[in-house]
Amino acid sequence: MAVLPTGSSHLELTISVPGFASSPSFPSSGDQGGCTVRDLDINQVPAEDEWITASMEDEEESCNNGVPPRKKLRLTKEQSRLLEESFRLNHTLNPKQKEALALQLKLRPRQVEVWFQNRRARSKLKQTEMECEYLKRWFGSLTEQNRRLQREVEELRAMKVAPPTVISPHSCEPLPASTLTMCPRCERVTTTTTAAIEKGSAKMTAATTPTATTLSSKVGTSALQSRPSSAAC
DNA sequence: GATTCGACGGAGCTTACTTCA
DNA sequence: CATGAAGTAAGCTCCGTCGAA
Structure with missing residues (x-):
């Protein structure tokens, strides 16, 4: 993970601090091969x-009615x-x-x-x-x-109704709107038909809003290691 | 009153051992 | 006598909970 x-x-x-001696204050009662706790x-x-104990008073009142308090x-x-x-x-x-x-x-x-x-x-x-x-x-x-x-889908739909021109961010050339769509998994822009965009928008809605149950069942431990969107498309 | 943490009991599982057909 | 199934006890972890500090 x-x-x-x-x-x-x-x-x-x-x-740990090197050289720590276990319970140095504890009295040794035996002497057997260096084992100080033989007895x-x-x-x-x-x-x-x-x-x-929480306080000195507790220690003092440790015996009430002969029954040691827990x-x-x-x-x-x-x-x-x-x-x-x-x-x-x-x-x-x-x-x-x-x-x-x-x-x-x-x-x-x-x-x-x-x-x-x-x-x-x-x-x-x-x-x-x-x-x-x-x-x-x-x-x-x-x-x-x-x-x-x-929102993007709505914009694209609106463009489809309006004159179908989109300015390419790279070439600044007008592009036909019907060729632009985004893969919901890898977020890459690909070229598809207008019909495909409409199909895709429906899929996107389902794919990007996992329910709590699908999310938790997916997650386990390995799912937390990487975002699913990074998977190959 | 809320939180921390040492302790406990019970459920479920595994393993080693015993009994018996 | 050897073998496998069934029963049993012991030991472990996990879980939920309690209660002292």
């Missing part, structure tokens, strides 16, 4: 200090950055990648999975919105083009 950016670019992607149970709920996890900037980076490389994760990423981010695999689900869904939504915008603009320009062509 030439018009729309591929992948997730429309959801702001920050570029971390990835299926455990993150520790309390991993939850970012807090919404906010990913840290680094976690988000790493997730975005992974998403840019791959929109889906295999189980090993998921596990590794979860370990790196100190999140549960399920959280990584959910993040990718949401990310896919939301980038798709963004893309759909962009396609919608593009179609609106395209439809607008086609409508305008149609108006213009209809």
Whole structure:
């Protein structure tokens, strides 16, 4: 798709900074071949200090009636950055990648999975919105083009009634009006008979004002890559 | 009040495994 | 015993939705 950016670019992607160490502040509890998270149970709920609360007051009143209020996890900037980076490389994760990423981010695999689900869904939504915008603009320009062509047809019809002379833009010589027509697809002026012009005007009306359904069925993804009018006639 | 985003449940699909004729 | 069909469980993605921030 030439018009729309591929992948997730429309959801702001920050570029990784070389030398980033994953969660340097996290205490290492094991020492096994450089893996600092040996004892971390990835299926455990993150520790309390991993939850970012909206305010300090929230933190203070975290235990009401012994039931910890359900807090919404906010990913840290680094976690988000790493997730975005992974998403840019791959929109889906295999189980090993998921596990590794979860370990790196100190999140549960399920959280990584959910993040990718949401990310896919939301980038798709963004893309759909962009396609919608593009179609609106395209439809607008086609409508305008149609108006213009209809006006031209009217003018040509009027000329047919009047003395049939048209001045050529190139040679400034008078041309017979019956020889001028425009191909609705390639917008090239061709020579046809007067009868053909009348047929063509009817076709033009249909061809340049696609309905919403035909437009959306055409568009998919590939149709957005190029204007149909550029096709060979 | 609107928006963002982490989380969840359910539907649908695929794959691996088991059972049975 | 080998084989193919049918059943089942597990795991995945997508979708719609909820609710905290």
